[in-house]
Amino acid sequence: MTGEAGGSLPKILVVDDETAIQRFLKTALDNGEYAVHQAENGHAALAAAVSLRPDVVLLDLGLPDLDGVEVIRRIREWSQVPIIVISVREREDEKVRALDAGADDYLTKPFGIGELMARIKVALRRSLQQVPDPVLQIGALCVDLPRRRVTVDGVEVQLTPTEYDLLRLLASHAGKVLTHSQILKQIWGTAYVEQPHVLRVNISNLRRKVEPDPSRPRWIVTEPGVGYRLKDEE
Missing domain, CATH: 1.10.10.10 (Winged helix-like DNA-binding domain superfamily/Winged helix DNA-binding domain)
Known part of the structure; x- marks a missing residue:
């Protein structure tokens, strides 16, 4: 796992084993608004989720060691951190499996960075609310x-x-x-x-x-x- 010191910036954990995707997301998100950290497999992601306590997790499902849905389930055993799936898997049953396991959102690759930014902002806004607005x-x-x-x-x-x-x-x-x-x-x-x-x-x-x-x-x-x-x- 790699990361940058981010002070009080919201921490984004990117979990993807593709170097090109990691580089793309790092460049797109590391713009002064977020502190971007990366993990290249499921076990590294679980360790980072514990040590880093990210504000949002961007998670690919096709990881080399653990299925992404299993990563979601394990995180959900102790954390409600927003999880946005970013995956090439387009089948509806794959999306349902991930969302039922506890993912908050799902974006299919390729996606527009504007759409991703909007989903991240929604996730952060929701996570800051201890209870739903009355x-x-x-x-x-x-x-x-x-x-x-x-x-x-x-x-x-x-x-x-x-x-x-x-x-x-x-x-x-x-x-x-x-x-x-x-x-x-x-x-x-x-x-x-x-x-x-x-x-x-x-x-x-x-x-x-x-x-x-x-x-x-x-x-x-x-x-x-x-x-x-x-x-x-x-």
Whole structure:
């Protein structure tokens, strides 16, 4: 593992065995905003996660010693550090495995550095919050958790208890992808994990009530084949 002294800068741990990717990310991220540290395999990543206590982990899944999903599971045994997967694996089941194991986000190589920077900022913003903001304001959408009140353009929206629970779950993890199975377990229980149609119907109903144009959702975004994400900013 290599790294630079970063003072109070947020620490980014890059875990990738490809020298070209390491060099690219080091150049892109080491711009005065972040302190970039690197690990080239799973065991080095686990050691660095303990000693360095990074603020964000960028993790490739195809490591030479441990599968990236196993690295995620081991980190999640003791830490909630944001983990953003960066991988060439495009299959939906691979993304679901990583997210279900505890990853916060997933970017498929090749990706734009602008998109990566945006995902890192979301992850850092979320990690700095000890608890979800009690009132989440995203453009015209306002979710007031303590009062169980949802408004769009100041007008209260009447939701069913299930619709509200679904929106509350998404709002509590705003900016993060939640897989179908994660949502189904949380809202309906483990017996419904194999019934994604239940989730689709309720997401559709929720969008009809809160989205300006339900056919082109602005806030409740679909991650195809994986799950849903509530945007945390316009």
